[in-house]
Amino acid sequence: MVVLNRIYTRTGDEGMTMLGNGEQRKKYDLRVDAYGTVDEVTAAIGVARLHTADAPPVDAMLGRIQNDLFDLAADLCSPDKGKGPGGERLAVNAQQVKRLEDEIDTLNAELSPLRTFVLAGGSPAATYLHLARTVCRRAERVIVALADSGESVSPEVRSYINRLSDFLFVASRYLNDKGARDVLWVPGANR
Numbered sequence: 001m002v003v004l005n006r007i008y009t010r011t012g013d014e015g016m017t018m019l020g021n022g023e024q025r026k027k028y029d030l031r032v033d034a035y036g037t038v039d040e041v042t043a044a045i046g047v048a049r050l051h052t053a054d055a056p057p058v059d060a061m062l063g064r065i066q067n068d069l070f071d072l073a074a075d076l077c078s079p080d081k082g083k084g085p086g087g088e089r090l091a092v093n094a095q096q097v098k099r100l101e102d103e104i105d106t107l108n109a110e111l112s113p114l115r116t117f118v119l120a121g122g123s124p125a126a127t128y129l130h131l132a133r134t135v136c137r138r139a140e141r142v143i144v145a146l147a148d149s150g151e152s153v154s155p156e157v158r159s160y161i162n163r164l165s166d167f168l169f170v171a172s173r174y175l176n177d178k179g180a181r182d183v184l185w186v187p188g189a190n191r
Helices: 030-049 056-077 094-108 124-148 155-175
Strands: 016-018 024-026
Touching (some): 024 030, 030 155, 056 155, 094 155, 124 155
Antiparallel strands (some): 016 024
């Protein structure tokens, strides 16, 4: 268990932060940017969940995802595969990726196929999930840049964050009355 008795440490006043392994990095470091952007995804999902009380199965999925994202951030925060609280290293695993895929398939089975792109809109929950999806895509870009820079990033982190943006898209359509309230792109409509 993580114990946070003191919230401020003043160590960040000079632009540095500490990774899970105790290593100091600049606050703009790609690794810090990666897990910071994952934190933004978690917060955006939290805003969407303010509007999912009438969809308990989807709300439960989103709650599990928020927890998974903290595991994913912990994974990114410990580049040397160091141990986490209680001795076990927190990391995203293949079962979490598979669960996301299964949930995508479950929700998508009730949606009609798309013939064009979907714009953010419809219900509040769907709109906020579209916002979470775009932040998730940004997190994915930062994670790929981190991996391409030679830093260690697990394949499961990359798979999970990629699959999550797909989940958020499908869940947004599902929460838009199973696609009936989707706002569809009409190419060239305003020419």
